[in-house]
Structure formats: C-alpha cells, structure tokens
Amino acid sequence: MNLKDKVDLGNLPRHIAVIMDGNGRWAKRRGGLRIFGHQNAIKAVRDTVEAAAELGVEYLTLYAFSTENWSRPAEEVSALMTLLVSTIRKETATLNKNNIRLQTIGNTASLPKACQRELMEAMELTKHNTRMTLVLALSYSGRWDITQAVQRLASEAGQGNIKADEINEASIAEYLSTTGMPDPELLIRTSGEQRISNFLLWQLAYTELYITELLWPDFRKEHLYEAILSYQSRERRFGKTSEQITK
Ligand code: IPE
Ligand code: IPE
Ligand code: MG
Numbered sequence: 001m002n003l004k005d006k007v008d009l010g011n012l013p014r015h016i017a018v019i020m021d022g023n024g025r026w027a028k029r030r031g032g033l034r035i036f037g038h039q040n041a042i043k044a045v046r047d048t049v050e051a052a053a054e055l056g057v058e059y060l061t062l063y064a065f066s067t068e069n070w071s072r073p074a075e076e077v078s079a080l081m082t083l084l085v086s087t088i089r090k091e092t093a094t095l096n097k098n099n100i101r102l103q104t105i106g107n108t109a110s111l112p113k114a115c116q117r118e119l120m121e122a123m124e125l126t127k128h129n130t131r132m133t134l135v136l137a138l139s140y141s142g143r144w145d146i147t148q149a150v151q152r153l154a155s156e157a158g159q160g161n162i163k164a165d166e167i168n169e170a171s172i173a174e175y176l177s178t179t180g181m182p183d184p185e186l187l188i189r190t191s192g193e194q195r196i197s198n199f200l201l202w203q204l205a206y207t208e209l210y211i212t213e214l215l216w217p218d219f220r221k222e223h224l225y226e227a228i229l230s231y232q233s234r235e236r237r238f239g240k241t242s243e244q245i246t247k
Helices: 023-029 034-039 042-055 067-071 074-097 113-126 142-158 169-175 221-232 242-246
Strands: 015-019 059-066 100-105 132-140 186-189 208-211
Touching: 015 221, 023 034, 034 074, 042 059, 042 074, 042 132, 042 221, 059 067, 059 074, 067 074, 067 132, 074 100, 074 113, 100 113, 113 132, 132 142, 142 169, 186 221, 208 221
Parallel strands: 015 059, 015 186, 059 132, 100 132, 186 208
Antiparallel strands: none
16 A cells, blocks of 8 residues: 555645755755755655645645745845746646646745746636645745734724724734635644744644655655655644543
8 A cells, every 4th residue: 555545535634834945955965056956846846736736635835935035145045036937937837737726925025026927927827726725935934924914903903993802813813824724734844954944833833743854855745645644643632631632
C-alpha cells in the first residue's frame, strides 16, 4: 500500500499551511547561487499543490515571501520577484485545468507593479474555480496581518460602526487577511528550523506542527502524504483531557 492510500480522506486537514524553507541551503550544497535553489523550488510547489488538490484539501497556504525577506540582498529579492511573475504566468493554465483558485495574503501593494499585475490577472482568471484555494503569502507576516486588522477595526470603531466591547475573536478573524478561511489544522516547515518566522500568528493557535529536515526543493507528493499521516496519528485536545476527546 502506498502512502497516499494510507491517508484517511475522512480526516483530512481542510487547510494546510507550508513554510517553504531551505532553498538557499539546497543550492549551496550543490555549489550554486541561492537563486538556483529558488528556481528548483517550483517543482516542489507544483507537486504539493497537485497532491493537496487530488486529496481534497480545501486551502493550501504557501509562505513564499515574508515581510522580513525584503531585507535580503537586492539581487536575491529581485530574482525572487522575477521568478514569481514567470511562474504565475506559466502555471495559471494548469491551475484552471485543475480547478484551483489563486488568492494572496500579505501587503501585496508593496510588490513590484509587474508582480501585482500578474497576480491580479491570475486571480481574476481562476476566481470561479472550486476544487481548492491556493493562497500565496507574499510580503506577509503575522504581525503585519494583526496590525492591519487592528487599524481597520479601530477605524470602524472611530466611525461608530462597531463598539469596542463588541470586538471579539470572530470579528478579529474577519479583519485578518485570511477572512473566510478555516484556521490551518496542519503547518509544515521544511529545512528543520523549529520556528514560526512571523507566519500566521493568530491562525496557528491550535495548528499541528510538522517539521521535516528535507529542504524545500526536495519536497514531493510523498512528503505531503507523510505529513498528513503524522497529523492523522495525533490527538488534538484543544485544552481538554484525552478522556474527554475519546469518549
Ligand atoms: C526559502 O528558502 C525561500 C524564501 C524565504 C523566499 P531560503 O531562501 O530561506 O533558504 P535557506 O533557509 O537560506 O536555506
Ligand atoms: C520563512 O523563511 C519565510 C518564507 C519561507 C517565505 P526564512 O528563511 O525567511 O525564515 P528565517 O529567517 O530562517 O526564520
Ligand atoms: Mg530560510
């Protein structure tokens, strides 16, 4: 029995988030430049998107570029942006063929205009697709997300549209960039780093973490199945006792 057949389709995470890390180290091991690693990350993205959609995952959120990544060397940032544009252009047809809708979260207004245009076009072309939503986190950080939510909530409160004591977890979630999406049940991070790196801080409150030593360019469908199988072997207690969960 292969790994895919072991996955319990009745207990799939509805939303999987991925910190795609380790491209630079992957390239370095091969004596290449960091961008060589980024270029070789596309295959991993393709495989992961395809595998998640085939299984029936509803949302797949990929951390592609963080707020902090703007501080990398200018040539790396620019190469990443170029790669983003060319990949979106190439992959939109496949997204449509596979009935996958593209969305973004993050401060996308800070991306180069060409990226913004390409993203807008791809989102427009795929907006009616229903099988899975692929969310690219671009110029994203959890603190940025919470800050923009607080700003907009405060502005609504200032205009008298919402009362301060009516603000609750549900209304905060509504103002986050992930509005309408379930919180991720599973977070995968490659390259062995055991940290969140300012990803979905609010949304990851009760997410199961899966960290693999694999570097992102080596990640394939089988590795996604492994992560899901690990998730499915866990007991999610949400603060309760094990007895409460199993009875
Ligand atoms: C992840 O790989 C890709 C991005 C952050 C854009 P890295 O570029 O962080 O690779 P390492 O962590 O340096 O190996
Ligand atoms: C996290 O990776 C961001 C993305 C994968 C886009 P980093 O490589 O930027 O994270 P740190 O700096 O090692 O925490
Ligand atoms: Mg990294």
